[in-house]
Amino acid sequence: MWFKTYRAAVNVLIVRTTMPTWSRVWWRGLAAVKHPAGREEVWVTATPRVCLHDVPTTLQAGGLQPNTPVTFFAHLTDEKGRLFGSHAHYVTDDGGGVDLGVASSVGGSYTGVFPPGLLTTLTSSPQERQFPRLVRNDPQLPWRIRVSVVSGHQPLWTQTEVLAEVELERHLMAPGVRRIPVRHGRVRGTLYLPPGNGPFPGIFDLYGVALGLIESRSAMLASRGIASLALAYFGYEDLPKTTDEIDLAYFEEAMQLLLSWSEVIPDRCGAVANSKSGDIAFTLATLMEPMKAIVGINPCIMVLHSRFMYRGKLYKQGFRMKDQHFRYEDGKYWIDLGSCFDNSRQEIIPVEDADDDTHFLVIAAEDDPWGFKGILTPFRERMQQHGKRNFETVLYPGAGHIIEPPYAPHVRHCYQAHLPWKEGGCILKWGGKPQPTCEAQVDLWRRMQTFIMTHVRDESPWYQDCLSERSSATRPTTVPADFSKPSTSCSSSV
Known part of the structure; x- marks a missing residue:
């Protein structure tokens, strides 16, 4: 899948040289540098240079010395001014070129043939001691990533002469996508609508215990035809500060709001949920008839460290994590819950109570230190014991706990400000390796869109009448x- 090349004649490629005397010439749709004294120009291209963030980009360089070591760097600065970077070591071919689509990295942030490696291995600079997670807070702003090539095999963050560079512009929102802040009753979030009048399948977009509101996935889903409500449920504006108590009626109110939107299919919806928020999504599927498609990404299938309230009554008391579940190594914390997902526990969500036409896509990662791959067996057993076949489970080898949309940086560990079981923040370990996590991102993105379109759009009686x-x-x-x-x-x- 990595080798598909996208050609776009409209791409304008920015190439710079350190030579003091140059003039710009146009050749095959790219801006190159013409050097004096007949010296061949050094160039680097990105195809496509400007695109949506879920589109693969092919990087190539030429005009270099044959069979010599070179280093590719990628750098970007986030909205808070923090610098992130990655690098890879290559050896040019007999013609003095490097095609990252087929060439093998011999060192750096990754090794082997891994075309999107520079994107998915971006890490914070050494000055950032808290290991911040690279997230675009405002999806209206594209990622601008500067890719450069230098001579020799250099370490990351080296200041050296740049032979050529190109700036990638990767958008989270397609032209025409609408961003609508939602402040209605108790509901707080942001609705992303695809271009046009619809009707579109609608979903909730829920993250785990990350404070605030993460909107980037919703923007990307809307760019692919899905109306997505990025929904906050704690730690945002006037919402509760913690997840100690969660009122399920809040999500019922949000569901009614989403289905009332004129561009949204009104008789059914779905949810995409990560980690802790999986317990919310699975519970909604058992309680609320319009919920017809649940995508759980390393989701919790038992109520975790929360009291679930519904219409003024206690619905379910969550599992409370204890000291024996905690792990600590090299300054990073995690909790191994693998042995806790047992169908005999009262905290387990009765997913079999969901309607037969409510479908589940349950994703787990093999290298998740939190043990969420342990959900797959009890989930399948519970559904099969009740004659249910409305589910699909997938285990991704080598992937970690965090699986974002395609080409997002692999998050091996990061600082987490809110923890339900601990006051104050700390650095959490998420596991996984960059290339298998990236492969999981790409595969899940395709599965997720097909799943939502099938069960929220195509199976909607209202939509068929439409x-x-x-x-x-x-x-x-x-x-x-x-x-x-x-x-x-x-x-x-x-």
Whole structure:
């Protein structure tokens, strides 16, 4: 999958040389540097240079000395001014070129043939002692990543002469995607709508115990035709500060709001949930009839360290983590919960109570130090014992606990400000290796979109009626959106 090359004639490639005298020439759609005295120009290209972040980019360089060592660097600065970088060592071919799509790195941030390696191995600079997680807080801003090539095999953060460089511009939002802040009743979040009038399948987008609101995945899903509500549920604005007590009616209110949007299919929705928030998504599937598609990414299948309340009553008391579950090594913490996912526990969520047309895509990673791969067997057993077949489970070898959309940096460890079981933050270990985690990202992204489109859009009776209505109508009718209640016919979303 790594070797697919995207050619785009509109790409303008920025190439710079350190030579003092130069003039720009255009050749095969890229800006190169013409050197004096007949010396061949050094160049580096990115194809495509400007694209959505889930699109692979091919990097190539040429005009270098044949069969000599070179280093590729990638650098970016996040919204807080923090510097992240990666590097890889290569040897040029007989023609003085390097194609990262097929060439093998011999050292640096990764080794072997790994075309997106520079993107997925970005790490914070040594000045950042707390190991910050690289997340785009404002998805309206693209990632701008400077890729450069230098002579020799150099260590990361080396100051040396740059032979050529190119700036990648990788967007989280496609043109026409709409970002709508949501402050309605108790609900706090951001809704991302795809371009056009819809109707679109709608989902909740939930993260684990990360404070605040993470919107980047929702922006990327909307870029692929899915209306996604990035939903905060603690540690954001006037929401509860912790996850000690979670009111499930909050998510019911959010679901009603999402389904009331005129561009959203109104009779069903889904959820994408990571880690701790998996217990929320699975519980919603058992309680709320419109929830028809649950994507759990290393999800918790038991209520974890929270009290779940619903309509003023205790729904389920969560499992409380104890000292024997904690692990500590090299300044990093994690908790091994693998042995805790036992169907005999009262904290386990009765997923079999979900409707037969509610589907589950349950993802686990083999190299997850938190032991969430231990959810797969009890989940399957529970569903099969009740004759349920509305689920799919996937175990990704070599991947860690955090599996983001494609080409996001692999998060081996990072600083976590909020922990349900501990006051103050600390550095948490997430596990995994860059290349298998990246492969999991790409595969899951495809599975997730197909899963949501199938079970939220294509299996919706309302949507099928909508298609029939459209095919029989000579002219679509536009009806103003009524925010207070769900749409009742296809024509209100055309």
